[in-house]
Amino acid sequence: MRIARSLVAPLAAVLGLALALPAVAAPDWVAGSDAWTAKRLEIDAAFAPEFAAEVGLEGYDGKIMDIRPDFKDRYAAALREVTAQYRKALETEKNPNVRQDLRILITSAEDELETQALYEAHMIDYFNLPQSIFGGIQSLINPQVDAARHPAALVRLQKYTGLAEGFTPIFEYAKRETAKDLEDAKLLGPYVKELEKDLDNMPRFVDGVRELFANSSVEGWEPAVAELEKQVNDYAGWLRENLLPRARKNFVLPPEIYA
DSSP states (O other): OHHHHOSSHHHHHHHHHHHTSOSSOOOHHHHHHHHHHHHHHHHHHHHOHHHHHHTTOTTOTTOOOOOOTTHHHHHHHHHHHHHHHHHHHHHHOOOHHHHHHHHHHHHHHHHHHHHHHHHHHHBOOOOOHHHHHHHHHHTTSSTTSOGGGTHHHHHHHHHHTTOSTTOOOHHHHHHHHHHHHHTOTTSBOOBHHHHHHHHHHHHHHHHHHHHHHHTSSOOSOHHHHHHHHHHHHHHHHHHHHHTGGGOBSSOOOOHHHHO
């Protein structure tokens, strides 16, 4: 399914509505349109807080992607609920600009649900978590980010690795999703060359995380990075043993997904 492959794409698409607005005094209708857009942003940000924080939404710095059990069903249910709200709003909304934005939001949600269903029907869930984790840390530790936000990167890493109280290592959730799909012989794995490249690069992302922390003022990060390295090595080994044999030799996707 799509959210397993790109947790940030839906949010990026919807942000086009919010971020495309000019930095001038907005007409009255814009506030109403923004309020509807915010409902979708809140849903996607709940599942992909790393990207939400990266683009400037507040309150997401220390949060991590949600791939806990039933996350796909929960995400789809949330999209259906907000789409129903948009349809209801269209029944009474008079402003043509707000109506246009509501239709865009409805189309975006419907496209996401359809794509999710297609991936669910045809593809094995595969997560390149080391790359995602590196991105989540880099979005908080870089020269463009206020140093006051840097400590949230360690909070995030401790949650990824399960060192934070109440958190399970995110790699265990990823393995669970992939293992479940491996039981279905009809589902296709990732392209073999892509998977092999990802596996080869996984240690480099750990090195990148280590370098980001080493060059920051954050203290006490060493145990979390050591645990990350251990878990990445285990995850890469698990993927080589379980997923790589199911990787497809042809890069072509099923026609339904292209359509």
